[in-house]
Amino acid sequence: MAKITVLATDINVVSVNNEDYICITDMLKAKDGDFFISDWLRNRNTLEYLGIWERLYNPDFNYGEFATIRNQSGLNSFKISVKEYVERTHAVGIQAKAGRYGGTYAHKDIAFEFGMWISAEFKIYLVREFQRLKEQEQAQLGWSAKRELSKINYRIHTDAIKQNLIPVEVTTQQASRIYASEADVLNVAMFGVTALEWRDAHPDLKGNVRDYATVNELICLSNMENLNAVFINEGLPQHERLVRLNQIAIQQMQVLEDVNRKYLK
Numbered sequence: 001m002a003k004i005t006v007l008a009t010d011i012n013v014v015s016v017n018n019e020d021y022i023c024i025t026d027m028l029k030a031k032d033g034d035f036f037i038s039d040w041l042r043n044r045n046t047l048e049y050l051g052i053w054e055r056l057y058n059p060d061f062n063y064g065e066f067a068t069i070r071n072q073s074g075l076n077s078f079k080i081s082v083k084e085y086v087e088r089t090h091a092v093g094i095q096a097k098a099g100r101y102g103g104t105y106a107h108k109d110i111a112f113e114f115g116m117w118i119s120a121e122f123k124i125y126l127v128r129e130f131q132r133l134k135e136q137e138q139a140q141l142g143w144s145a146k147r148e149l150s151k152i153n154y155r156i157h158t159d160a161i162k163q164n165l166i167p168v169e170v171t172t173q174q175a176s177r178i179y180a181s182e183a184d185v186l187n188v189a190m191f192g193v194t195a196l197e198w199r200d201a202h203p204d205l206k207g208n209v210r211d212y213a214t215v216n217e218l219i220c221l222s223n224m225e226n227l228n229a230v231f232i233n234e235g236l237p238q239h240e241r242l243v244r245l246n247q248i249a250i251q252q253m254q255v256l257e258d259v260n261r262k263y264l265k
Contacts, residue, residue, distance in 0.1 A: 182232075
């Protein structure tokens with residue numbers, strides 16, 4: 001469940017079968033006067049649009065039943081609810097949901113058209129805010145992917161520690177201290193602080209320093225995990241590895257920042 005705000009109106013957005021559906025019940029709050037979704041649904045132009053959309057995207061659409069409904073539009077006596085429309089035509093473009101986030105939801109294509117029924121200004125802001133939401137989700141997806149890559153590479157890193165730095169006879173507690181010490185080699189090289197120093201400086205934050213890293217930092221950290229594993233296998237002492245990793249981190253971050261600036265121009 002996501003939410004966007006359009007002209008001071010909060011609007012819920014949900015995913016249905018990997019497609020975005022926008023709550024047009026929420027959108028209706030921005031329209032002046034007493035209007036209902038059924039008023040929009042009885043409009044012949046609305047039905048023409050819905051029918052074309054369903055024909056393109058819904059192979060189970062009952063076009064015969066839809067034709068009957070469309071032919072009745074325009075009559076003073078004609079009125080149809082979302083529930084009846086969906087039941088009769090097997091439409092998927094609009095859906096009525098119950099529960100905490102209940103209301104009528106429409107596929108984004110249809111919701112944008114509904115926005116025009118509210119006002120041209122509302123539709124423009126609706127499209128803009130929806131696009132901003134998608135950009136945020138893509139950025140978060142990229143961050144999550146880099147975070148997962150960092151975790152995978154950290155396994156390579158810990159395996160190198162286990163094979164080269166932890167004697168067979170040590171206790172689990174002693175081994176944990178060695179793992180933590182090597183993790184802090186990366187933390188200090190990348191962030192300039194140990195895990196404990198970061199926690200002491202940020203007592204109100206949950207997680208660890210890596211959970212708050214940027215995408216560029218996670219890329220660099222992922223590279224350093226692999227390099228530190230190589231350095232451990234080569235038998236380099238910890239203080240030498242720390243210096244080399246810090247130098248690599250500075251160099252790679254400069255490259256990554258330069259690349260970002262290039263693509264932002």
